[in-house]
Amino acid sequence: MVDADQTFVIVGGGLAGAKAAETLRTEGFTGRVILICDERDHPYERPPLSKGYLLGKEERDSVFVHEPAWYAAHDIELHLGQTVDAIDRTAKTVRFGDDGTVVRYDKLLLATGAEPRRLDIPGTGLAGVHHLRRLAHAERLKHVLTNLGRDNGHLVIAGAGWIGLEVAAAAREYGAEVTVIHRGPTPLHSVLGPELGQLFADLHRDHGVRFHFGARLIEIVGQDGMVLAARTDDGEEHPAHDVLAAIGAAPRAALAEAAGLEIAGPAQGGGVVVDERLRTSDPDIYAAGDVASFRHTLFETSLRVEHWANALNGGPAAARCMLGRDVTYDRLPYFFSDQYxxxxxxxxxxxxxxxxxxxxxxxxxxxxxxxxxxxxxxxxxxxxxxxxxxxxxxxxxxxxxxxxxxxxxxxxxxxxxxxxx
Missing domain, CATH: 3.30.390.30 (FAD/NAD-linked reductase, C-terminal dimerisation domain)
Known part of the structure; x- marks a missing residue:
């Protein structure tokens, strides 16, 4: 039975938010738990969107963190398709953006995640321009790759990070032609450096992917609303039926910034600054997952980690800290990838x-x-x-x-x- 004397609100219905809600209950919290998700789908995990689900090897239902009935069974007040547009730190309330509903909190967790960086070039409004962050994106892209493979179509990918390379591998498995345009000298250069980045270039070339390094996409050319080609700043033009923008993600920190919370600078990846207990500059507000920028004692630097394991572990750690447990969050960054x-x-x-x-x-x-x-x-x-x-x-x-x-x-x-x- 829920004790209404305390209310913990979680803004963000991804893996970090869902696991935080789960942890609050498993740790014995009996107050209200309100989980607000701006998507209409129940909380899900994102790695399958560019891996198993995109490849058709995993069913749609496999991506969800919990069965839909789990939330009601554990007295989690789940609000799907809702946004929060304001935090009042003095009154300790959050306001829903759609109807202005105001909810009071005792503790607040921000697990708002990140969003794809957009291409700021002509042609991004064409029908064949895609991003990959949400389940709806993956569903659409899965259909696109199926058609490209059937028709021997061309996919141009802007960016050779993890998402770009995983989609390139999926597209080749469907049979599509793939060109990857990347500003760096090798794939994954900012993570792995040139030594191991070259290994991934060789891997993809062995599977028929074409790379165009040291160039930037400056225009997507179309006709009748459809993509025809992609142009780069060195004068090259690449045939394309579809274009995927995979140029990284930005933390969704606008809500926190508007509330006056401390935000990390660009050199630290942006995001909401938290301490070793995942507390923000307001002691009653916490942040976890992609949006959090935390000081890692081992590396003596501030990190904002966008990978699955950080959400999986950060959400529960924040929940325990909200309950007053003695927790220090110092997980080593970890990620995995499957390509071919x-x-x-x-x-x-x-x-x-x-x-x-x-x-x-x-x-x-x-x-x-x-x-x-x-x-x-x-x-x-x-x-x-x-x-x-x-x-x-x-x-x-x-x-x-x-x-x-x-x-x-x-x-x-x-x-x-x-x-x-």
Missing amino acids: DLGMEYTGWAPPGTYDQVVIRGDASRREFIAFWVKEGRVLAGMNVNVWDVTDKIQRLIRSKARVNPEALADPRAPLDSLAS
Whole structure:
């Protein structure tokens, strides 16, 4: 039975928000839990949108965090298709944007996520221009890829990040022609650097993807409302029937900013600034998932992590902190990807400029190895490619801050556990 003396409100119905609501109940909270989602679908997980569901290997229902009946069964007041347009920190209320309903909170969690960055160029209003962030986007794109594969159509992808590459792999599996336009010198350059970025370029070229590096999309050409081609700033024109904008995501922090909460600067990825307990600059307001910018003590920098694991773990951590539990959120960034016959997991944080060498353990030519990003002998990040059940060992090695002999690190015969001692 719900005790109405306390009300916890969660704004954002993605994985972080849904798992926070679940945790409040499993941790024994008996007050009102109000979960506000601006989509009409029940809370769902996003990785399948560019992986299994997009490929037709997973059913639509498999993406949802809970069965629809779960929310009522656990006394979660779920508001679908609703937005919050204002937070009154003095009155401790949130206001719904559609009808002006005002709800009071004792604790508030912002799990508003991120949104795709838009192409600010001519032609983005054409029917064949797509983004991929929501379930409705994936449903539409799945239909598009099916038609492109059947008709030998062309897909141009702006951006060679994780979403761009996963969609490229899916499109090739459907049989579509694919061209990827990317400003950097290699795919995933800002995450993996040139050493491992080249591996992904080779992987996709082996499967028929064409890359155009060092260029920026400046115009999408169409006729009668349909896409015909994509032009780049170096004068090239690429035939296209559809275009996917995969140029990153921006935190949905406008609500927090309007409420006067501290917002991280562009160098820190934007987002709502939180402490190690995921509290914002207002002690009764928390933030988790893609929108949160937190200070990571191990890397001594502020991070905004957009990946699945951060939502999965951050939502519950915030819920426990809202209940007064003694929790410090210091999870290592983690993400995974599946492209063709390559599966990988990455853990840690080592963008270009933070490491001085990359050490390979295994056979990179066979795409079966572990890569380590190392600075002054210490492992900052690791990526296992078609090698499994090593993530925990890699994380222990990173957390140990132990100085490791590069030769031992590269030797598959040297147990990873022994290197962290």
